[in-house]
Amino acid sequence: MTSDARAPGRVRSGLVTGLLMAPATFWYLVLLVLPLAIVVIYSFGVRAPDGGYQAAFTFDNYGTLLKRPGPFTSSLLIAVSGTILCVLLAFPLAYFIATRATKRKGLLLILLVIPFWTSFLIRTISLVIILGSDGIGGFLSNLTGQNVQILGTMWAVLIGIVYNYLPLMIFPVYVTLERLDRTLLEASKDLGAGRWATFRQVTLPIVWPGLITGSILVFIPLMGEYVVPAILGNGKIFLIGNVLQLDFLSSRDWPAGSAKAVTLIFVMLVTVSFYLWATNRGRRGREVSLL
Amino acid sequence: MDEALRQYRLDLLRAQLSRRRFMTLAAFGGASAFLAACSGSSATSAPSEAASSAPSAEPSTAEASASAAPTAAPSYELEGELDLYNWSGYFSPDNQKTFQDQFGISNFVYDSYASNEELVTKLKASGTGQYDIAVPTAEFVATLAADNFLQKLDKSRLPNLQYISKQFKGMPFDPNDEYLVPKDWGTTGIIYRGNKVSETIASWKDFFDLAKTKYSGKTLVVDSPGDVFVAPLRLHGFDVNTTDSGELEIARKELLALRPHLQSIDSDNYPTTLQNEDAVMGLAWNGTAYLMQTDTSGKYKDTKYTVPTEGTIFWTDTWVLLADAPHPNAAYAFLDWIQDPKIQVVESLYAGYASCNDAAKPLLPPDFANNPAVYVPDDELSRLSISTDQSGNQQRADIWAEFKQG
Numbered sequence: 001m002t003s004d005a006r007a008p009g010r011v012r013s014g015l016v017t018g019l020l021m022a023p024a025t026f027w028y029l030v031l032l033v034l035p036l037a038i039v040v041i042y043s044f045g046v047r048a049p050d051g052g053y054q055a056a057f058t059f060d061n062y063g064t065l066l067k068r069p070g071p072f073t074s075s076l077l078i079a080v081s082g083t084i085l086c087v088l089l090a091f092p093l094a095y096f097i098a099t100r101a102t103k104r105k106g107l108l109l110i111l112l113v114i115p116f117w118t119s120f121l122i123r124t125i126s127l128v129i130i131l132g133s134d135g136i137g138g139f140l141s142n143l144t145g146q147n148v149q150i151l152g153t154m155w156a157v158l159i160g161i162v163y164n165y166l167p168l169m170i171f172p173v174y175v176t177l178e179r180l181d182r183t184l185l186e187a188s189k190d191l192g193a194g195r196w197a198t199f200r201q202v203t204l205p206i207v208w209p210g211l212i213t214g215s216i217l218v219f220i221p222l223m224g225e226y227v228v229p230a231i232l233g234n235g236k237i238f239l240i241g242n243v244l245q246l247d248f249l250s251s252r253d254w255p256a257g258s259a260k261a262v263t264l265i266f267v268m269l270v271t272v273s274f275y276l277w278a279t280n281r282g283r284r285g286r287e288v289s290l291l
Numbered sequence: 292m293d294e295a296l297r298q299y300r301l302d303l304l305r306a307q308l309s310r311r312r313f314m315t316l317a318a319f320g321g322a323s324a325f326l327a328a329c330s331g332s333s334a335t336s337a338p339s340e341a342a343s344s345a346p347s348a349e350p351s352t353a354e355a356s357a358s359a360a361p362t363a364a365p366s367y368e369l370e371g372e373l374d375l376y377n378w379s380g381y382f383s384p385d386n387q388k389t390f391q392d393q394f395g396i397s398n399f400v401y402d403s404y405a406s407n408e409e410l411v412t413k414l415k416a417s418g419t420g421q422y423d424i425a426v427p428t429a430e431f432v433a434t435l436a437a438d439n440f441l442q443k444l445d446k447s448r449l450p451n452l453q454y455i456s457k458q459f460k461g462m463p464f465d466p467n468d469e470y471l472v473p474k475d476w477g478t479t480g481i482i483y484r485g486n487k488v489s490e491t492i493a494s495w496k497d498f499f500d501l502a503k504t505k506y507s508g509k510t511l512v513v514d515s516p517g518d519v520f521v522a523p524l525r526l527h528g529f530d531v532n533t534t535d536s537g538e539l540e541i542a543r544k545e546l547l548a549l550r551p552h553l554q555s556i557d558s559d560n561y562p563t564t565l566q567n568e569d570a571v572m573g574l575a576w577n578g579t580a581y582l583m584q585t586d587t588s589g590k591y592k593d594t595k596y597t598v599p600t601e602g603t604i605f606w607t608d609t610w611v612l613l614a615d616a617p618h619p620n621a622a623y624a625f626l627d628w629i630q631d632p633k634i635q636v637v638e639s640l641y642a643g644y645a646s647c648n649d650a651a652k653p654l655l656p657p658d659f660a661n662n663p664a665v666y667v668p669d670d671e672l673s674r675l676s677i678s679t680d681q682s683g684n685q686q687r688a689d690i691w692a693e694f695k696q697g
Contacts, residue, residue, distance in 0.1 A: 050411075051682065068696075074696075128560075133569050152554065152555055235695070238695045246692065251691075
């Protein structure tokens with residue numbers, strides 16, 4: 001009797017679960033798995049005479065890619081240095097907001113969010129004016145008496161990237177710091193640890209997940225970044241995103257572009273996996289030492 | 292600062308637009324302001340004045356008030372609707388109103404695209420039957436025709452094609468003129484600021500020499516391989532459409548030698564760059580020079596444009612009738628009417644590009660028709676050649692990637 005009564009309920013709950021999961025599954029399959037499969041298939045094809053894709057099976061697209069790894073190394077360089085800069089800038093600020101800015105905390109957080117109310121593009125384009133010959137670039141030129149060009153250099157791209165992505169680093173770090181129990185720091189002090197030792201052995205392990213989340217949030221989009229170099233690079237900074245744009249829209253060589261896209265995904269997979277593996281290993285080691 | 296920001300926003304909105312559209316829009320936020328600058332009178336009266344003062348190519352009486360003397364009414368029934376698929380800001384709103392009034396087209400749909408590739412993609416993805424008329428650049432007509440996206444034109448319904456200049460007949464993309472009606476045309480050449488560049492730049496050789504010396508870091512090129520390749524190829528006397536690997540290798544060396552001296556490689560913001568004098572010389576499109584010269588502020592009047600002596604390319608935009616056009620009669624009426632010389636005058640002054648219509652040229656204000664930045668002078672026409680789409684050439688693609696990377 002009882003089992004009979006329960007069965008429909010179980011079916012219904014299974015049905016509800018299925019229904020609730022359906023949109024996400026659909027989203028995942030149709031908008032991620034399927035396009036990815038198409039990109040992988042295209043990457044083995046050849047360019048149709050009028051551009052686009054023509055079915056074939058060749059590794060040429062990957063072969064030619066190795067001949068010119070420049071954009072990949074530039075992208076990697078920008079992504080790594082951008083992430084490191086974001087960490088260096090975000091950590092002190094997040095620490096300050098979480099621990100010192102008692103009453104102004106809400107205000108400071110809102111100030112961090114406000115830039116997001118403006119379109120990413122508008123913010124980046126504003127930097128063209130700020131860094132250009134009517135802005136900092138012109139100011140430095142007048143100051144030094146030399147023609148200082150910031151736009152069109154890696155520095156401009158780096159500034160634009162850090163400016164746009166910094167909040168993505170600050171918030172995860174802030175959230176972990178917010179949960180930091182101040183009594184732990186006092187305990188550490190009582191037990192004779194110096195400031196540096198406390199930071200290294202108490203604060204850092206607690207903040208670590210936030211730093212990793214922030215780094216991944218910043219690093220992954222940076223690898224494919226297209227807009228910032230396109231706007232601030234004066235067309236002279238050639239990252240992997242710009243290469244993809246060129247392949248798909250200008251030379252209309254979809255297979256070549258697909259091969260690069262697949263390679264980019266692969267590079268990111270390897271980099272992020274290695275990063276996670278390395279950081280987790282480091283953490284585990286420290287936990288063991290703490291024990 | 293506000294003004295600059297507004298300009299950049301505008302620029303960004305059309306970041307994907309190609310040269311003509313971009314420049315058309317850039318200076319034509321207010322078409323009337325531009326026309327006032329160029330002709331000294333108001334937008335609507337300028338063309339009609341020019342039209343009535345010149346010996347008219349159109350025999351019918353041109354009333355001073357009507358900026359467009361009607362082309363003979365078609366003998367067939369019109370549909371009352373026309374769907375145009377065009378680059379944005381590339382068809383005069385005044386003309387649109389005239390057309391609608393004259394032919395009783397109550398529903399005129401104007402949708403826009405940002406690149407030829409987008410047009411092709413859209414047609415491939417959603418098929419024909421949606422639009423009547425589109426405006427591809429000539430080299431895309433062959434592709435579109437081969438894919439059965441176009442209808443062959445019934446020339447008996449287009450008597451005004453008689454005004455089309457010989458230069459635009461029998462182009463390699465449509466050797467028998469079966470599909471296209473030329474719209475307007477322009478060239479790739481050298482723009483420079485006369486205030487800052489004391490030398491007279493006449494050739495690609497001058498361009499390369501000065502870019503690598505005196506104007507190093509003050510020179511730009513547009514971000515468009517089809518145009519940039521022209522300079523080194525013509526410098527050495529090679530065909531602009533060459534696929535010869537030896538010739539392309541020489542072009543590669545020239546381009547890589549030029550690369551460190553460039554201020555930017557950019558098609559979107561370059562008019563602003565030239566206006567700010569961040570760059571004073573550039574490989575770019577003629578329309579920019581014209582729009583800078585006629586800018587209402589008068590600050591860029593010193594802008595000069597050169598069709599290099601070694602030769603360069605020209606492009607032509609064309610009207611085509613799409614297959615399965617839902618309103619073929621209205622479309623034919625449009626295609627014939629648009630080549631009416633007086634309609635062409637309004638059209639040219641709006642878009643800022645040279646008309647392909649011989650009869651329209653004498654009707655245009657002299658400062659427009661005789662401006663080398665708009666119309667290439669007759670004795671320089673021999674310098675022009677037609678470029679074909681070479682974007683599929685792997686060697687060119689590789690060289691361009693290397694050039695971009697620097």
